[in-house]
Amino acid sequence: MPGWYSASLASLTRETGPKVVKGDPARKREAPKEVSHPVAPTISVSDSSLKFTHVLYNLSPAELYEQALKYEKGSFITSNGALATLSGAKTGRAPRDKRVVKDHTTEDDLWWGKGSPNIEMDEHTFMVNRERAVDYLNSLEKVFVNDQFLNWDPQNKIKVRIVSARAYHSLFMHNMCIRPSPEELEDFGTPDFTIYNAGQFPCNRYTHYMTSSTSIDLNLARREMVILGTQYAGEMKKGLFSVMHYLMPKRGILSLHSGCNMGKDGDVALFFGLSGTGKTTLSTDHNRSLIGDDEHCWGDNGVSNIEGGCYAKCIDLSWEKEPDIWNAIKFGTVLENVVFEEHTREVDYADKSVTENTRAAYPIEYIPNAKIPCVGPHPKNVILLACDAFGVLPPVSKLTLAQTMYHFISGYTALVAGTEEGVKEPRATFSACFGAAFIMLHPTKYAAMLADKMQQHGATGWLVNTGWSGGSYGSGSRIKLAYTRKIIDAIHSGSLLDVNYKKTEVFGLEIPTEVEGVPSEILDPINTWGDKKAYEETLLKLAGLFRNNFATFTDHKIGEDDSLTQEILAAGPIF
Numbered sequence: 001m002p003g004w005y006s007a008s009l010a011s012l013t014r015e016t017g018p019k020v021v022k023g024d025p026a027r028k029r030e031a032p033k034e035v036s037h038p039v040a041p042t043i044s045v046s047d048s049s050l051k052f053t054h055v056l057y058n059l060s061p062a063e064l065y066e067q068a069l070k071y072e073k074g075s076f077i078t079s080n081g082a083l084a085t086l087s088g089a090k091t092g093r094a095p096r097d098k099r100v101v102k103d104h105t106t107e108d109d110l111w112w113g114k115g116s117p118n119i120e121m122d123e124h125t126f127m128v129n130r131e132r133a134v135d136y137l138n139s140l141e142k143v144f145v146n147d148q149f150l151n152w153d154p155q156n157k158i159k160v161r162i163v164s165a166r167a168y169h170s171l172f173m174h175n176m177c178i179r180p181s182p183e184e185l186e187d188f189g190t191p192d193f194t195i196y197n198a199g200q201f202p203c204n205r206y207t208h209y210m211t212s213s214t215s216i217d218l219n220l221a222r223r224e225m226v227i228l229g230t231q232y233a234g235e236m237k238k239g240l241f242s243v244m245h246y247l248m249p250k251r252g253i254l255s256l257h258s259g260c261n262m263g264k265d266g267d268v269a270l271f272f273g274l275s276g277t278g279k280t281t282l283s284t285d286h287n288r289s290l291i292g293d294d295e296h297c298w299g300d301n302g303v304s305n306i307e308g309g310c311y312a313k314c315i316d317l318s319w320e321k322e323p324d325i326w327n328a329i330k331f332g333t334v335l336e337n338v339v340f341e342e343h344t345r346e347v348d349y350a351d352k353s354v355t356e357n358t359r360a361a362y363p364i365e366y367i368p369n370a371k372i373p374c375v376g377p378h379p380k381n382v383i384l385l386a387c388d389a390f391g392v393l394p395p396v397s398k399l400t401l402a403q404t405m406y407h408f409i410s411g412y413t414a415l416v417a418g419t420e421e422g423v424k425e426p427r428a429t430f431s432a433c434f435g436a437a438f439i440m441l442h443p444t445k446y447a448a449m450l451a452d453k454m455q456q457h458g459a460t461g462w463l464v465n466t467g468w469s470g471g472s473y474g475s476g477s478r479i480k481l482a483y484t485r486k487i488i489d490a491i492h493s494g495s496l497l498d499v500n501y502k503k504t505e506v507f508g509l510e511i512p513t514e515v516e517g518v519p520s521e522i523l524d525p526i527n528t529w530g531d532k533k534a535y536e537e538t539l540l541k542l543a544g545l546f547r548n549n550f551a552t553f554t555d556h557k558i559g560e561d562d563s564l565t566q567e568i569l570a571a572g573p574i575f
């Protein structure tokens, strides 16, 4: 029995961690001999250190199904074979409850202050929460441990260990991280990063820095993350993504909140965009191989997926619109917070009664044309997705390098969250690098790297509005997915480089006058608005929001290139 399980779970103030055994505790009722403690407890040993905790190590999906169905309320097998689970009170991430330890190194390295996702905590408070999580995990009869990898680039692979209390969490990470072969597991050694997920147990609200009973704590020096008070599995995936946003740029590798796919000729496209703008939907393309749907690295040898799985939104999912994602929902897939028919267990994807953010997590090989290993050459197209619920951004525009950087740093989208009755204004969101919740350094650092790589490899930037057309949310409607797919096809094939363009007012975007398979009149949004005055007003309103947002970046240099910095500052809306 390797001793490292105990080491991982050892409480720092106690002599021993839990005693461990592989397999189902139910089958090993007569506790193994090693549990006996002949020595008298010393002052630093508490009863909890005598407690026996089973470690269920890298269980298979079938074993995890059994654990979930037996022990976790709300777990069911749906008619397609997926495991339906509930994430509890939290059905999305809690960015305001994320804390990062500020120490000598991170104080200078990281982006702190206004706009930054990094809210500080001190080392001591981290240890308080860590102890709370470890004590909770040790108090259980069993915990799950996953040892897996991140990053398909063999030279920059990271070993991660996830300690959790729920089979749901273990299966989620089994699907989302890269799965080691038995040989790789044999030689796994010490992990580079460890998550202690005690999500069922709250943090103590009286602990310094805590503002709720949820806390997601990152300690880069200790290479550890602690989760208390949220069971939403996305916290683990995105927490590790934050870690990659710190580790990779140090090695000259750019980490990206993007989807990525590759055509038959080896042409690679990146899809940036905030949550719900279409990264997963549009990178999953029957005619192209999928490199990944959400998190990538761009290094000297090309791109690599960080993950081993996909995490698709499944609200209103249909076979007609998204057949590959539909077919990926089968045995092994985790279905979060969906509603299904009591008897047939058929999922009702239109049902938002638990949350609008229903999700499916599946291994990437569940997509038939996944490219394994998930790596590819340097990107040819960089597609920025915005779901513009104001309905004023064109369905597609070709960007200059400076405009690409301007929109990358802005990271705009305007999703409409709920869909309640009555007028509901779209709300603009600006999230630097299309992932401000996950970046660790100042946005201009990532932007400079992106500009450099795009320039070096001659990539073209595009802005694609997957949001509203014919008016804002309420009067217009969302652009048909079929049209967006045609636009994306024309970008991939290169045919969109060879058409006529005209320049829009205010945003100065180059828009094509025709795209095969798309009605030409929708390409310039003004055509689709009945009320032209309302269009102008809405356009100026959005331009103003862009300008206000960008104000915080105007005194930052982007890389070494002064002229590019000036061009980027001038690449925003002019009015």
Ligand SMILES: Nc1ncnc2c1ncn2[C@@H]1O[C@H](COP(=O)(O)OP(=O)(O)OP(=O)(O)O)[C@@H](O)[C@H]1O
Binding pocket: 273, 274, 275, 276, 277, 278, 279, 280, 281, 282, 293, 294, 311, 312, 313, 314, 315, 466, 467, 478, 479, 480, 481, 482, 484
């Ligand atoms: N024109 C369109 N283009 C893209 N997606 C659309 C369009 N119209 C509707 N949709 C829907 O919008 C959603 C896009 O979600 P998707 O899972 O692709 O987001 P994402 O960018 O991957 O977000 P996250 O980072 O949260 O995973 C899907 O449910 C898709 O069906």
Ligand SMILES: O=C([O-])CC(=O)C(=O)O
Binding pocket: 092, 093, 234, 235, 238, 274, 275, 294, 311
């Ligand atoms: O992280 C999540 O929970 C979902 C996601 O992909 C995102 O928000 O970008």
Ligand SMILES: [Ca+2]
Binding pocket: 279, 280, 281, 293, 294, 311, 312, 313
């Ligand atoms: Ca996604």
Ligand SMILES: [Mn+2]
Binding pocket: 257, 275, 294
């Ligand atoms: Mn994402």
